Amino acid sequence: MSVLPYLLAVFVFLVGLYGIVSSRNLIHIAVCVSVCQSGTYILLLAIGYKTHGTAPIFGDIPSSRKVVDPVVQSLTLTDIVVAVAVSALILAFALKAYEHEGTLDPHEIVEMKG
Amino acid sequence: MNPMIPLIAAIPLLAATLLALVGKWIPDAAADIVGMVAAAVPAVLAGIVLTRTVGRILSYWFGGWRPRAGDFPVAIGWAVDRFGAGFAFLVLILLTSALVYSWRYMEADRYLYVVLMLAFGAAMAAFVLSGDIFNMFVFFELMSVAAFALTAYKVEETSPLQGSFNFAVVNTIGAFLVLFGIALLYGRTGALNLAEIGVRLTNDGRHDGLVIAAFAFITCGFLVKAACVPFHFWLADAHATAPAPVCLLFSGVMVEVGFFAIARIYWTVFDGVLGEFQHPIRDVLLGVGVVTAITGAVMCGLQRHVKRLLAYSTIAHAGCFLIGLALLDPSALGGAAVYVIAHAFAKGSLFLVGGILLMTRGGIDELLLHGLGKRLYVAAAAWFIATLALASPPFLGTYTGHALIEDSASKLGYWWVPIVLAFATIGSTAAIFRAGLRIFIGAGAGDDPILSQQPSESPPPEEDPELGIMSAVTLLLAVAGLLCGAWTGLATRAVEAAHTFTDRLGYAAAVLDHRVPPPPAPETWHTTTSSIVWAVVTLVGSLTIGFGSVYRNRWPESMTRALDTAYGPIRAIHSGHVGDYVAWLAFGTAVIGGLFAVTIR
Numbered sequence: 059m060s061v062l063p064y065l066l067a068v069f070v071f072l073v074g075l076y077g078i079v080s081s082r083n084l085i086h087i088a089v090c091v092s093v094c095q096s097g098t099y100i101l102l103l104a105i106g107y108k109t110h111g112t113a114p115i116f117g118d119i120p121s122s123r124k125v126v127d128p129v130v131q132s133l134t135l136t137d138i139v140v141a142v143a144v145s146a147l148i149l150a151f152a153l154k155a156y157e158h159e160g161t162l163d164p165h166e167i168v169e170m171k172g
Numbered sequence: 173m174n175p176m177i178p179l180i181a182a183i184p185l186l187a188a189t190l191l192a193l194v195g196k197w198i199p200d201a202a203a204d205i206v207g208m209v210a211a212a213v214p215a216v217l218a219g220i221v222l223t224r225t226v227g228r229i230l231s232y233w234f235g236g237w238r239p240r241a242g243d244f245p246v247a248i249g250w251a252v253d254r255f256g257a258g259f260a261f262l263v264l265i266l267l268t269s270a271l272v273y274s275w276r277y278m279e280a281d282r283y284l285y286v287v288l289m290l291a292f293g294a295a296m297a298a299f300v301l302s303g304d305i306f307n308m309f310v311f312f313e314l315m316s317v318a319a320f321a322l323t324a325y326k327v328e329e330t331s332p333l334q335g336s337f338n339f340a341v342v343n344t345i346g347a348f349l350v351l352f353g354i355a356l357l358y359g360r361t362g363a364l365n366l367a368e369i370g371v372r373l374t375n376d377g378r379h380d381g382l383v384i385a386a387f388a389f390i391t392c393g394f395l396v397k398a399a400c401v402p403f404h405f406w407l408a409d410a411h412a413t414a415p416a417p418v419c420l421l422f423s424g425v426m427v428e429v430g431f432f433a434i435a436r437i438y439w440t441v442f443d444g445v446l447g448e449f450q451h452p453i454r455d456v457l458l459g460v461g462v463v464t465a466i467t468g469a470v471m472c473g474l475q476r477h478v479k480r481l482l483a484y485s486t487i488a489h490a491g492c493f494l495i496g497l498a499l500l501d502p503s504a505l506g507g508a509a510v511y512v513i514a515h516a517f518a519k520g521s522l523f524l525v526g527g528i529l530l531m532t533r534g535g536i537d538e539l540l541l542h543g544l545g546k547r548l549y550v551a552a553a554a555w556f557i558a559t560l561a562l563a564s565p566p567f568l569g570t571y572t573g574h575a576l577i578e579d580s581a582s583k584l585g586y587w588w589v590p591i592v593l594a595f596a597t598i599g600s601t602a603a604i605f606r607a608g609l610r611i612f613i614g615a616g617a618g619d620d621p622i623l624s625q626q627p628s629e630s631p632p633p634e635e636d637p638e639l640g641i642m643s644a645v646t647l648l649l650a651v652a653g654l655l656c657g658a659w660t661g662l663a664t665r666a667v668e669a670a671h672t673f674t675d676r677l678g679y680a681a682a683v684l685d686h687r688v689p690p691p692p693a694p695e696t697w698h699t700t701t702s703s704i705v706w707a708v709v710t711l712v713g714s715l716t717i718g719f720g721s722v723y724r725n726r727w728p729e730s731m732t733r734a735l736d737t738a739y740g741p742i743r744a745i746h747s748g749h750v751g752d753y754v755a756w757l758a759f760g761t762a763v764i765g766g767l768f769a770v771t772i773r
Contacts, residue, residue, distance in 0.1 A: 098348050
């Protein structure tokens with residue numbers, strides 16, 4: 059098993075972080091959070107991967123076939139469900155910010171500091 | 173099998189689901205009553221479970237999939253020790269208090285608020301009872317999502333959206349860090365049950381990059397929730413935005429859930445494999461705790477927005493909790509636990525007073541409220557009682573927690589810990605006392621150039637406030653916070669519970685082999701002279717500095733200007749911009765992870 063998927067997971071996560079740090083748009087930030095989350099999907103799937111393994115659905119394959127780890131796949135699914143809720147909320151906040159302030163720039167909505 | 177255990181979380185979750193379905197068609201009062209019952213009944217259950225955990229760890233396996241002794245735990249299991257049950261009990265008591273307080277506090281569509289509160293409380297209770305790391309993660313996320321929505325509950329009004337947005341983004345990134353750590357642990361051990369992961373990691377014996385990275389990711393991820401520097405920025409924004417009864421849960425238990433998670437995972441999973449590196453781990457976490465305590469105390473003194481002031485005070489106390497945890501000593505951990513209880517009641521009461529001020533006086537700014545609270549006698553009494561509880565006076569309030577942490581720190585050779593605890597306590601309590609003097613007594617000047625100006629918060633609807641019920645809840649919490657320090661039996665039991673909590677082998681034996689762990693040795697309470705001296709110091713220091721800073725206008729002007737300049741950099745760091753917060757988060761994770769990597773070899 060190569061180390062590449064793990065590096066990719068970290069890379070995607072860091073790209074998302076960079077996007078959030080440098081972003082000037084609230085919706086862009088919401089997308090960047092999803093990019094970060096994609097890094098966690100890649101990591102989970104990479105951990106469960108087995109070379110030449112197939113999907114762990116035993117209905118139509120012999121039970122002797124090598125399959126990938128089904129646990130991490132269900133973890134990833136749970137993770138995706140969580141992501142939907144979080145993205146929905148962050149986007150809703152962005153929408154409300156636009157309604158109130160007329161802008162999506164995170165610098166413009168800052169009212170409290172210090 | 174104890175069917176009461178899952179009901180603690182299932183009752184509020186089911187009630188929340190039902191209420192979300194039918195809430196539209198039932199009167200608000202009915203939704204309120206459903207909420208209170210669905211919080212109070214599991215609180216009683218948690219109390220009963222708590223009495224059954226004396227010297228035992230109860231487990232509950234979902235679906236009846238209880239593994240045979242020594243078998244691999246396939247199912248999701250909850251493992252309830254005294255700390256877990258006690259924490260769930262605290263969560264549900266505070267949830268019930270918050271819902272009683274909110275009787276008339278919230279506007280239309282109140283059932284949605286009740287739904288979110290129930291889900292929030294149930295998720296926290298489930299989180300502390302769970303013995304499965306991914307199950308913990310799921311409840312952690314449920315708790316977070318409910319918290320984000322609650323922060324923005326008053327979104328139709330023009331309250332700052334910055335609070336909820338920053339809260340959601342920063343905490344979501346923190347949760348990803350936790351997930352990275354969980355994935356790495358699963359990759360190494362193939363297990364998700366805490367006890368099983370711990371056994372496998374210990375048998376494996378390697379403490380290589382993967383284990384250290386997993387430990388660093390999980391610790392930093394939960395430190396985001398625990399609002400430790402440099403992950404703390406979201407907390408002040410979120411507290412300033414969220415409704416007062418929600419802040420009660422945020423400051424009282426949500427932040428502490430972060431510490432509970434770190435402690436639980438350290439002592440069940442990493443204690444074996446990283447056990448010989450207690451020294452470096454202790455030093456790194458103590459460092460974070462000290463910086464957090466000092467930053468919180470300094471920032472607290474600069475606030476005039478009452479809820480933001482209380483939020484920074486929570487950060488100062490969070491630093492102290494982390495110090496108690498970082499000593500990695502059962503006695504200090506027990507101290508941190510009683511400290512958390514006293515703090516939860518006292519700080520919760522202060523937030524509820526903030527809510528009363530907002531409702532009856534239409535503002536939350538200390539300077540604008542100058543003298544306006546004079547006729548709110550009960551609220552004023554609650555404010556000053558809670559202030560006293562947080563000042564750690566001898567034998568009251570947070571004193572027992574402070575004393576236990578300080579004693580164990582000096583035994584371990586960390587003589588400076590009492591100084592840091594005193595600094596954090598004095599700095600934060602003085603600011604709370606100052607705000608109380610201005611608002612409820614009308615003392616001092618109506619202006620203070622040092623304090624940060626914040627936008628005003630729009631008050632909740634004013635018609636027909638149930639001020640009687642609100643004041644009663646507030647006063648009760650304040651008195652509970654003050655008196656639980658006087659109950660030394662609580663402290664000795666907490667230390668006994670901490671011995672069970674930190675016994676990795678006992679936990680694994682109870683969960684995996686269904687054996688009863690050895691009962692902890694009975695503790696007795698010793699009062700040391702130094703702890704009383706420090707208690708007097710913090711009490712006198714808090715009151716003097718609080719009183720002195722009301723009269724800042726009589727200070728020499730050069731001194732005020734010098735203070736303002738000195739505060740400039742730390743003020744500037746708290747920029748309110750989510751990009752900066754996430755940059756700090758990445759920086760903090762890199763530093764803490766780097767320190768672990770360098771020191772654990």
